[in-house]
Amino acid sequence: MSKLKEAFLNGKTLAPFITCGDPNLQATAASIREAVKSGAKLIVLGIPFSDPTAEAPLLQEASIRALKGGVNTDKVFAFMKELRETVSVPVVFVTYANVVFSYGVDRFMENCDKSGVNGLMIPDLPYEERGDFLPECKKCGIELVTQLALNSDNRIEMIAKDAGEMICLTAKIAAGSTFDEALTKLKETIERIRKASGAPCLIDFDLDDADQVRKVVGLADGILISSAIVRLQAKYGDEASKYIGECVEALSKA
Amino acid sequence: MAEMTKGRFGIHGGQYVPETLMNAVNELEKAYEFFKNDEEFNRELTALFNDYAGRPSLLYYAEKMTKDLGGAKIYLKREDLNHTGAHKINNVLGQALLAKKMGKKRLIAETGAGQHGVATATAAALMNMECVVYMGKEDTERQALNVYRMRLLGAEVIPVTSGTATLKDAVSEAMREWTNRIDDSHYCLGSVMGPHPFPTIVRDFQAVISKEARQQILEKEGKLPDAVLACVGGGSNAIGSFYHFIGDEGVRLIGCEAAGRGIDTFETAATVNTGRVGIFHGMKSYFCQDEYGQIAPVYSISAGLDYPGIGPEHAHLHDIGRAQYVPVTDDEAVDAFEYLARTEGIIPAIESSHAVAHAMKLAPTMSKDQIMIVTISGRGDKDCAAIARYRGEDIHE
Structure with a gap:
């Protein structure tokens, strides 16, 4: 069984998103350790990009803090290699197409493999363009995470049927809409995904309310927690790991 | 495989956008493929070019x-x-007319110097559409008069403070906003850039x-x-x-x-x-x-x-x-x-x-x-x- 699949064994998966190097690599290491200790079964680690257009400005600020702190792709790989000596949960990298492309797709995937990364998610790489990266991912055994959204509609089956070991479904409350409406749409979408694919489905939904998290997690295999973590990191900086641990623990129990 | 995807100019172009935007760019492509050969659309656009611009x-x-x-x-x-x-009006009249035909009620746009924002606000006023323009905060200060012009034309101008607070950040912000309001909004991109079909649409206009x-x-x-x-x-x-x-x-x-x-x-x-x-x-x-x-x-x-x-x-x-x-x-x-x-x-x-x-x-x-x-x-x-x-x-x- 692949390492990534381990993230989805034994109940629901809580996956914190942590921007690597925000504000420095020591803080990131501490946050990851606390998150794992508090029940995180998958770490989603962001390689900072100057202009993350798919993300909220809050996440862009985290990226910019990390870049200002001096992190770069080489340092992230070195960090990851060292992290693997003490942390064994699966890790998925999230970064933008240009970070991978600019590094050299081959070289990027080889380094992912060497440093113990299990998957890669590229928000600005839709299904149709995945051919730029997929062959190299496969060659190195790195899962290119399949991405779907609440507004994928007629695209769901086409994309889900080709999914590998993990699907990430981006959800949000549309303008002028409510959480309950989003939840209904989420339920329909997941039912359609399930019919087309057996891959575990992680939901990327910007939530920090335990009750809402429970309702969302109940529909799928896990949830990605991003803004709540990034906000704590922004607020507490070097001291954030403790608060991130508490946040993961509270939401794990939800 | 990369060469096979849509909207390529040699190795360049393509559609590197988040999944949340894919249906929007596909809908736009479909509409444009239809209207670019539509006689009535072209007649109306020519009339706008000649009699208005x-x-x-x-x-x-x-x-x-x-x-x-x-x-x-x-x-x-x-x-x-x-x-x-400026030349910006050519593209904007085309896209606003296209958006109107697609049933959109709202135009969003990015602007650098403010020329494209002013042009979009102008077309929105003419065609009775709502208009929101994203402009880097630094640019709103450098081009204060254009900010006033856009507001005079009935547009809302939103200063963008993320990143370097300039044109690229205004583009990023407009893209983000588009993902939130795809149903009623058209993103009126101001240059021959962005995901397919924008480079082709803007070029044609x-x-x-x-x-x-x-x-x-x-x-x-x-x-x-x-x-x-x-x-x-x-x-x-x-x-x-x-x-x-x-x-x-x-x-x-x-x-x-x-x-x-x-x-x-x-x-x-x-x-x-x-x-x-x-x-x-x-x-x-x-x-x-x-x-x-x-x-x-x-x-x-x-x-x-x-x-x-x-x-x-x-x-x-x-x-x-x-x-x-x-x-x-x-x-x-x-x-x-x-x-x-x-x-x-x-x-x-x-x-x-x-x-x-x-x-x-x-x-x-x-x-x-x-x-x-x-x-x-x-x-x-x-x-x-x-x-x-x-x-x-x-x-x-």
Whole structure:
């Protein structure tokens, strides 16, 4: 069984998103350790990009803090290699197409493999363009995470049927809409995904309310927690790991 | 496989957008494929061009400039005479009409100098649509008068504070907003960039520039020009100026990039001259970036050319050698701004002044029986205060 699949064994998966190097690599290491200790079964680690257009400005600020702190792709790989000596949960990298492309797709995937990364998610790489990266991912055994959204509609089956070991479904409350409406749409979408694919489905939904998290997690295999973590990191900086641990623990129990 | 995907110009272009936007770009592509061949759509657009925007724009023989430089015969394609004072209106009228046909009630747009924002606000007022314009906070300060113009036209202007608070951040913010309001909003992108189908749509609406210019020069001179020059940021007036000449092999196509303080400095926006191939804002193309692919904070005196990328069709024209992209510095552009004002009584936009500057270098190297067309993409009234300050005068709008 692949390492990534381990993230989805034994109940629901809580996956914190942590921007690597925000504000420095020591803080990131501490946050990851606390998150794992508090029940995180998958770490989603962001390689900072100057202009993350798919993300909220809050996440862009985290990226910019990390870049200002001096992190770069080489340092992230070195960090990851060292992290693997003490942390064994699966890790998925999230970064933008240009970070991978600019590094050299081959070289990027080889380094992912060497440093113990299990998957890669590229928000600005839709299904149709995945051919730029997929062959190299496969060659190195790195899962290119399949991405779907609440507004994928007629695209769901086409994309889900080709999914590998993990699907990430981006959800949000549309303008002028409510959480309950989003939840209904989420339920329909997941039912359609399930019919087309057996891959575990992680939901990327910007939530920090335990009750809402429970309702969302109940529909799928896990949830990605991003803004709540990034906000704590922004607020507490070097001291954030403790608060991130508490946040993961509270939401794990939800 | 990459070559097989949609909207490619050689290796460039494509649709590198989040899944949340894929249905929106697909819907737009489908609508455009239908309406571009729709007689009624084209009739309405032509009427808007002619009766509202003031097309066709003049092709003006710059006799004094020609004699002064002592080489090629210089014609100016006067997009500065369009309604709202720039070529931007061509694209905006096309997209607003398309959006209206698609049943959208709201236009969102990014703007750098404010020209595209003003044009979008204008079209929205005309067509009774809501309009929201994203503009880097720094640019709202540099171009305060244009912010007022947009508000006067009924648009809401949202200052963008993320990233470097300039044009690229305004594009990012407009893209984000589009994902939130796909149902009722059309993203009226201002240049030949972004994901497919934008580079094609914007090119087609701007191609009216070269369609007219080709016909006008044949009428006036009985032959094609030897060179066509235009300034390039994202590249919409340039691709519009080049398009109907691409098949004419004898016509040199020259894009003039903003070199800022020089291509050997970090304060530059000359994408082809200093950038590398990358993937950003929905497209594969050339971008100013560091060794790890982080997008570089670019600089130019011209807020309209202050963008770290270039449209994918230009990237391709560069790759195959069909067009040439030359750097022009702030200093050269400011000299050209003043030169054209004094010589021809025409105040060009600081963006267009980059093309004028290169024309001033190139014309004397050409013979008197040769012809060049320089596109004056916009008028320079908006730049007067900034140029005065550049020359050390204490003038504020």
